Amino acid sequence: MNAPTSPHVLAAEQRPIPDAFMAALSARFGSQCVTSQAVREQHGRDEGSITAPPPAAVVYAESSQDVQDAVALCHQYEVPVIAYGAGSSLEGHLLAVQGGISIDVNRMNKVLSIDTEDLTITVQPGITRKQLNEAIKDTGFFFPIDPGADASIGGMASTRASGTNAVRYGTMRENVLALEVVTAIGQLIRTGNRAKKSAAGYDLTRLMVGSEGTLGIFTEISLRIYPLPEAVSAAICSFPTIEAAVRTVIETIQMGIPIARVELIDVNAVRMVNAYSKLDLREEPMLLMEFHGSPTGVKEQAEMVQDLASEHGGNAFEWAERPEDRTRLFTARHNAYFAAVSSVPGCRCITTDTCVPISRLADALLQCVTEADASGIPYFLVGHVGDGNFHFGYLIDPDNDSQRAQAEQLNHQLVQRAIALGGTCTGEHGIGVHKQGFLLEEAGEGAVAMMRAIKQALDPKNILNPGKIFQLG
Amino acid sequence: MNAPTSPHVLAAEQRPIPDAFMAALSARFGSQCVTSQAVREQHGRDEGSITAPPPAAVVYAESSQDVQDAVALCHQYEVPVIAYGAGSSLEGHLLAVQGGISIDVNRMNKVLSIDTEDLTITVQPGITRKQLNEAIKDTGFFFPIDPGADASIGGMASTRASGTNAVRYGTMRENVLALEVVTAIGQLIRTGNRAKKSAAGYDLTRLMVGSEGTLGIFTEISLRIYPLPEAVSAAICSFPTIEAAVRTVIETIQMGIPIARVELIDVNAVRMVNAYSKLDLREEPMLLMEFHGSPTGVKEQAEMVQDLASEHGGNAFEWAERPEDRTRLFTARHNAYFAAVSSVPGCRCITTDTCVPISRLADALLQCVTEADASGIPYFLVGHVGDGNFHFGYLIDPDNDSQRAQAEQLNHQLVQRAIALGGTCTGEHGIGVHKQGFLLEEAGEGAVAMMRAIKQALDPKNILNPGKIFQLG
Numbered sequence: 001m002n003a004p005t006s007p008h009v010l011a012a013e014q015r016p017i018p019d020a021f022m023a024a025l026s027a028r029f030g031s032q033c034v035t036s037q038a039v040r041e042q043h044g045r046d047e048g049s050i051t052a053p054p055p056a057a058v059v060y061a062e063s064s065q066d067v068q069d070a071v072a073l074c075h076q077y078e079v080p081v082i083a084y085g086a087g088s089s090l091e092g093h094l095l096a097v098q099g100g101i102s103i104d105v106n107r108m109n110k111v112l113s114i115d116t117e118d119l120t121i122t123v124q125p126g127i128t129r130k131q132l133n134e135a136i137k138d139t140g141f142f143f144p145i146d147p148g149a150d151a152s153i154g155g156m157a158s159t160r161a162s163g164t165n166a167v168r169y170g171t172m173r174e175n176v177l178a179l180e181v182v183t184a185i186g187q188l189i190r191t192g193n194r195a196k197k198s199a200a201g202y203d204l205t206r207l208m209v210g211s212e213g214t215l216g217i218f219t220e221i222s223l224r225i226y227p228l229p230e231a232v233s234a235a236i237c238s239f240p241t242i243e244a245a246v247r248t249v250i251e252t253i254q255m256g257i258p259i260a261r262v263e264l265i266d267v268n269a270v271r272m273v274n275a276y277s278k279l280d281l282r283e284e285p286m287l288l289m290e291f292h293g294s295p296t297g298v299k300e301q302a303e304m305v306q307d308l309a310s311e312h313g314g315n316a317f318e319w320a321e322r323p324e325d326r327t328r329l330f331t332a333r334h335n336a337y338f339a340a341v342s343s344v345p346g347c348r349c350i351t352t353d354t355c356v357p358i359s360r361l362a363d364a365l366l367q368c369v370t371e372a373d374a375s376g377i378p379y380f381l382v383g384h385v386g387d388g389n390f391h392f393g394y395l396i397d398p399d400n401d402s403q404r405a406q407a408e409q410l411n412h413q414l415v416q417r418a419i420a421l422g423g424t425c426t427g428e429h430g431i432g433v434h435k436q437g438f439l440l441e442e443a444g445e446g447a448v449a450m451m452r453a454i455k456q457a458l459d460p461k462n463i464l465n466p467g468k469i470f471q472l473g
Numbered sequence: 474m475n476a477p478t479s480p481h482v483l484a485a486e487q488r489p490i491p492d493a494f495m496a497a498l499s500a501r502f503g504s505q506c507v508t509s510q511a512v513r514e515q516h517g518r519d520e521g522s523i524t525a526p527p528p529a530a531v532v533y534a535e536s537s538q539d540v541q542d543a544v545a546l547c548h549q550y551e552v553p554v555i556a557y558g559a560g561s562s563l564e565g566h567l568l569a570v571q572g573g574i575s576i577d578v579n580r581m582n583k584v585l586s587i588d589t590e591d592l593t594i595t596v597q598p599g600i601t602r603k604q605l606n607e608a609i610k611d612t613g614f615f616f617p618i619d620p621g622a623d624a625s626i627g628g629m630a631s632t633r634a635s636g637t638n639a640v641r642y643g644t645m646r647e648n649v650l651a652l653e654v655v656t657a658i659g660q661l662i663r664t665g666n667r668a669k670k671s672a673a674g675y676d677l678t679r680l681m682v683g684s685e686g687t688l689g690i691f692t693e694i695s696l697r698i699y700p701l702p703e704a705v706s707a708a709i710c711s712f713p714t715i716e717a718a719v720r721t722v723i724e725t726i727q728m729g730i731p732i733a734r735v736e737l738i739d740v741n742a743v744r745m746v747n748a749y750s751k752l753d754l755r756e757e758p759m760l761l762m763e764f765h766g767s768p769t770g771v772k773e774q775a776e777m778v779q780d781l782a783s784e785h786g787g788n789a790f791e792w793a794e795r796p797e798d799r800t801r802l803f804t805a806r807h808n809a810y811f812a813a814v815s816s817v818p819g820c821r822c823i824t825t826d827t828c829v830p831i832s833r834l835a836d837a838l839l840q841c842v843t844e845a846d847a848s849g850i851p852y853f854l855v856g857h858v859g860d861g862n863f864h865f866g867y868l869i870d871p872d873n874d875s876q877r878a879q880a881e882q883l884n885h886q887l888v889q890r891a892i893a894l895g896g897t898c899t900g901e902h903g904i905g906v907h908k909q910g911f912l913l914e915e916a917g918e919g920a921v922a923m924m925r926a927i928k929q930a931l932d933p934k935n936i937l938n939p940g941k942i943f944q945l946g
Contacts (some may be wrong), residue, residue, distance in 0.1 A: 009879065012556055032816055085787060115519075115830070115832070117727060117830075117831070117832035117917045118830040118831055118832045118833075120830070127832060140946075149484065159672055160670075160671075160672040160676070161672070162490060162670055166600050166670060170670075171670045173670070173676065173679070174647070183919070183923070187919050188919070189917060189919035189920045189923060190916070190917060190919075190920060191916075191920055193895055193896060193897050194830045194895040195828040195829055195830060195860075195862075195895065195897045196828065196830070196831070196860045196861055196862075196894070197633075197639060197643075197644045197646070197828055197860055197862065197897075197900050197901065198633075198828060198897035198900060198917065199632055199633040199634070199636055199683055199826075199897075199899045199900060199901050199902060199903045199904070200897050200899050200904060200908075200911075200912055200915055201786030201904055201912050201916060201920075201921070201942050201943070202680060202683065202684055202688075202923075202924045202942075203633070203646065203679045203680060203682065203683055204920060204923060204924070205884070206646070206680065207675060207676060207679065207680050207927075210672055210674070210675065210676055211675055215675075216535055227729055249696030254590060256700055257670065294773075297770075299836070353672075354670040355669065355670055355671060356595070356668055357588070357590075357591040357667045357668060357669070358591055358669070359588070359590035359591045360588070360591075371628075384769040386671045387670055388668055391667075391668065399706070404654075418668075419666075422666055422667040422668065423666060423667070423668040424666050424668045424670075424671035424672075424673050425673055426671065426672045426673050427668065427670050427671060427672060428670065428672050429672060430672045430673075431636075431672070431673060431674055435673075438673075439673055439674050441662070442666070442673055443664075443673065443674060444662060444663060445755055446656070446660050446661070446662035446663075447662045447663060447664055447674075447677060448674070450675075450931060451658070451674050451675045451677070453930040453931055454680075454927055454930055454931070456674060456930065457926040457927055457929065458923060458927070469674050469675075470674070473774075
């Protein structure tokens with residue numbers, strides 16, 4: 001393993017990998033266990049800006065039993081273990097900062113059951129959100145949670161992900177009903193059930209969702225699905241300023257209009273998206289909106305938002321009536337991150353993820369725009385603003401430590417502002433290795449100590465994705 | 474303390490109360506600490522059918538600091554401590570089965586802040602749901618969660634309560650945003666924040682909600698509130714059979730009609746309610762429904778449900794247009810439990826609380842009706858059937874052990890049926906002392922072991938409401 005070469009390459013406390021462990025792993029998994037440099041490196045990084053040495057091996061799990069057996073061996077030899085889905089996390093969740101192995105769950109990508117009578121589906125963790133929706137597209141139902149990347153459902157549950165539809169349909173917190181989980185000793189447990197509500201003991205499902213692989217590895221996930229809306233319409237509206245767009249959103253939410261999506265895209269992001277996705281969106285701050293419901297309901301909602309927008313100087317809505325036009329627009333929005341990264345060759349992106357109560361959205365956001373403009377660092381701003389959630393992406397030269405420090409400083413100011421306004425340092429990306437200081441500022445030492453105590457109780461050897469969310473001891 | 478006099482009087486492992494503890498408690502709390510027999514007995518029971526010797530003292534807390542200091546003393550002397558709100562729980566949650574003291578939080582009943590811009594409110598735990606809605610009635614907002622009794626918000630959060638509105642507005646799981654909690658060592662922590670979503674570390678708020686006082690005592694609770702609907706209408710519909718009513722509900726939910734309340738009341742309950750609340754409802758199985766929305770939305774919803782009902786032989790809807798008529802009907806529904814208990818002088822009620830996926834509601838419920846009819850025990854059946862949640866109440870002679878055993882047997886059959894259908898042994902009442910065996914059947918030993926590990930990590934001396942949810946060791 002390499003020694004760290006810069007402050008953003010983490011290799012703290014690399015734990016020893018006993019030869020006997022590698023032999024046992026290889027004996028149990030044969031060709032499912034891979035140790036080539038390329039495969040290990042692929043599994044040792046994510047989309048974030050921090051790197052670490054790769055894991056010692058990658059196990060391609062094909063069943064819950066495979067995951068159980070791999071974890072049991074890790075427990076026996078005290079070797080760290082990190083589940084790997086799509087590799088799209090942003091805060092260093094997948095980095096083997098203490099060494100260990102990666103369990104790749106991509107071969108566990110089946111839909112196990114669909115129950116359209118109860119609006120639930122049970123899947124394996126490696127299925128991606130797009131694969132899932134493709135698999136159920138003929139049923140008349142869909143799964144709405146859509147982080148930008150085509151993330152795996154296991155990873156989305158692990159990070160409590162959300163996306164553009166969360167303003168109407170909630171996040172993974174609201175949409176994971178039950179789990180099958182491999183515990184730190186390789187035991188299989190089930191949490192939750194398919195009833196709509198339950199008061200039966202501790203809410204282990206909600207504890208597991210967002211635990212970033214530190215309390216267990218998910219092997220089955222039951223989710224809520226939704227009937228495809230009777231009517232859908234999407235619209236774009238450009239605004240003279242970001243503030244005008246944001247004020248429109250605040251009023252939309254406060255009026256209780258059940259908008260399904262409302263995305264803010266700043267002028268920088270519009271330019272990047274135009275170039276990357278070959279669009280010709282007007283180069284002004286814009287809102288990209290979608291309305292779901294009955295035909296009359298959708299019309300009512302859209303008219304109300306249009307009135308609010310025009311009071312704030314918004315242009316007339318441009319409608320995207322055809323499904324393929326809507327898909328093109330939201331695909332472009334989902335690709336904003338990739339559009340941005342490709343706009344500055346060789347850059348890494350430091351992505352922010354604060355979320356504040358809707359009434360404080362303008363306070364939280366506008367000062368940050370001023371600060372980002374003043375910094376001179378290329379950046380873009382997008383946001384699931386109906387939730388009070390927005391992302392700045394600072395596009396830094398990964399070898400320029402001073403620029404990195406400047407971007408981190410911008411992020412720090414933004415997080416402190418969000419916390420002071422009653423918000424959170426992360427709306428949907430999670431803590432990983434990158435935001436552990438922010439978590440302490442936000443939750444306080446007492447609450448983080450409680451998280452540590454839970455971790456130590458459920459994983460006494462600290463083998464499940466160690467070094468993430470908080471430091472132990 | 475009395476020795477147990479029958480199997481349903483629990484006094485397992487009464488722990489010693491050191492004299493030095495009582496002296497320190499009295500010195501700290503003076504007249505806020507009461508040891509009279511009457512007060513202790515009042516705080517040592519709930520509305521359930523199991524009893525235990527009363528706590529050794531009752532501390533009337535007036536602040537978070539009071540709760541912290543009382544818990545810190547309990548921690549120092551290893552004395553059990555049980556928070557007390559309205560005393561309306563049903564599964565023995567408040568029983569001092571291992572001795573100890575009660576902390577009465579009724580004096581902590583203030584609204585601390587209302588934020589109508591972000592639809593949140595922060596309250597102290599002793600405020601009841603009716604006091605809360607009275608306090609905000611002029612703001613245009615309301616808090617929808619309504620268990621039958623006028624429960625305290627702290628108790629409702631502790632048991633993950635719900636009620637008639639949950640079909641539309643969710644349960645305490647969905648509506649508690651943040652907590653201030655006194656931990657087992659008397660430390661004050663905060664969980665959650667006011668942002669609509671967060672991915673910041675373990676979801677301690679959801680872990681605490683439903684933990685029945687075993688992981689911490691809540692001293693502040695932030696809740697979601699909702700704008701009063703523009704239009705509300707309520708209707709009653711009688712059916713020839715329970716099955717016809719249940720089929721109507723299943724189809725209503727499966728069609729996605731956003732009904733706000735849909736309560737099943739069987740003919741026994743209708744008779745009891747008529748007598749108790751001086752009503753003249755038609756003595757047939759009935760659904761009591763409420764619709765919220767825009768005037769056209771409410772009309773649409775009601776028409777759709779009316780069509781479904783008439784397909785199943787339901788009578789024409791009887792409308793309750795005036796707010797006072799609606800209140801009278803739902804108050805009568807909320808009082809069904811008390812109506813039933815007063816219908817059989819001297820009885821105790823064994824209440825069931827299963828919840829199943831909506832498609833299995835008829836399977837779960839109809840066989841139980843047959844069994845209850847065959848038993849000869851007086852009973853009633855009510856249900857928040859839109860959630861798949863229903864309650865049988867078996868009205869037993871508390872001194873008739875054979876009748877008690879028979880009712881418990883009916884409950885057992887009902888729970889096993891619900892679990893086999895993918896449901897839960899408790900939709901909203903919690904586990905307490907009464908359902909610990911059911912929890913094991915439902916969740917499995919592995920998941921309950923995980924709950925125990927969390928409990929032992931957060932409360933190593935096992936002082937917070939010990940003996941509830943599960944047995945340790």
